[in-house]
Amino acid sequence: DVAAQARKLFKVTMRESNAPLSQGEMIVALEGYDAVMPTLGDAFSAEVFVKARPRAVMLANFGVGYNHIDVAAANAKGLIVSNTPGAVTDATADTAMTLMLMSARRAGEGERMVRAGQWAGWHPTQMLGLHLTGKTVGIVGMGRIGQAIARRCHFGFGMKVAYFTRSPKDLEFEAVPYDDLSKLAAAVDVLVLAVPGGAETRHLIDADVLAAMPRHAHLINIARGDVVDEDALIAALQGGFIGGAGLDVYAQEPHVPTALKALENVVLLPHLGTAALEVRSDMGLMALRNLRAVLIDGQDAPNAV
Ligand code: 8YV
Numbered sequence: 001d002v003a004a005q006a007r008k009l010f011k012v013t014m015r016e017s018n019a020p021l022s023q024g025e026m027i028v029a030l031e032g033y034d035a036v037m038p039t040l041g042d043a044f045s046a047e048v049f050v051k052a053r054p055r056a057v058m059l060a061n062f063g064v065g066y067n068h069i070d071v072a073a074a075n076a077k078g079l080i081v082s083n084t085p086g087a088v089t090d091a092t093a094d095t096a097m098t099l100m101l102m103s104a105r106r107a108g109e110g111e112r113m114v115r116a117g118q119w120a121g122w123h124p125t126q127m128l129g130l131h132l133t134g135k136t137v138g139i140v141g142m143g144r145i146g147q148a149i150a151r152r153c154h155f156g157f158g159m160k161v162a163y164f165t166r167s168p169k170d171l172e173f174e175a176v177p178y179d180d181l182s183k184l185a186a187a188v189d190v191l192v193l194a195v196p197g198g199a200e201t202r203h204l205i206d207a208d209v210l211a212a213m214p215r216h217a218h219l220i221n222i223a224r225g226d227v228v229d230e231d232a233l234i235a236a237l238q239g240g241f242i243g244g245a246g247l248d249v250y251a252q253e254p255h256v257p258t259a260l261k262a263l264e265n266v267v268l269l270p271h272l273g274t275a276a277l278e279v280r281s282d283m284g285l286m287a288l289r290n291l292r293a294v295l296i297d298g299q300d301a302p303n304a305v
Helices: 002-009 023-032 046-051 071-076 089-104 107-115 144-157 181-187 207-212 230-238 277-296
Strands: 058-060 080-082 136-140 160-164 175-178 190-193 218-221 244-247 266-268
Touching: 002 277, 023 046, 046 071, 058 277, 071 080, 080 277, 089 107, 089 144, 089 190, 089 218, 089 244, 089 266, 107 266, 136 144, 136 181, 144 160, 160 181, 175 181, 181 207, 207 230, 230 244
Parallel strands: 058 080, 136 160, 136 190, 160 175, 190 218, 218 244, 244 266
Antiparallel strands: none
């Protein structure tokens, strides 16, 4: 496993709990070790790098998204930051499809009904959802994960693909580029968010974009919670201005707004994006390859960001 591999290469200290590192712990880690392997919740902000006198030369992030790390501030203190692209792509795209199917076909709502003993029996118009075949999916963020989602939609589900981009991609299947997000939102049945997160994409999906979506359309977010204005999303769901939403990520994880939990037309997953043993193992091994390149072989990190 990853820990055993790590111990073959380095003297390793494992974090003691699953809780995110506090600012004090981050400073201790930077000052006491040659490298640190951060995860999602560890907020390596500019302040941390200002306060610390790092011995560490590297942050090998366990995950592809590194919006929790101020890379410029890390670089300014001489630290290289790397991530794990590729390793997470298929699992994250699968999570998007899980949410899309669950939201469109009302699977969460149906499961809650069965568990509550409230299923009165089948009838021809029971719990009708959105049929995906032939519908249009809009992808916001056509990087590795966005393309993996688009492929699943096109080849697996017979959907039409559109996407938001400033520079159209060369793809092996038909996909319509839009350079206007609201126009894309207006043209789709399902809008999927697969952008990196961070300051540049904060509240990209705001009240205006949500208002542009057709009333039956679903919003799927496997990116980062702050890509969506959560309050505007709650208002759109409560008002029935969109058909539903499938969320794996939230603005303040692990806090999920009570208003979201109260709604039937939203599927809520606990950031399951890459949660499969093989995938987490690949992510760890990829982070180790980056550490090895820099700390042992004196080379560049293959996945420096
Ligand atoms: C990971 C993720 O579990 O890779 C990412 O960016 O969002 C997750 O799927 C997480 O990053 C672990 O640190």
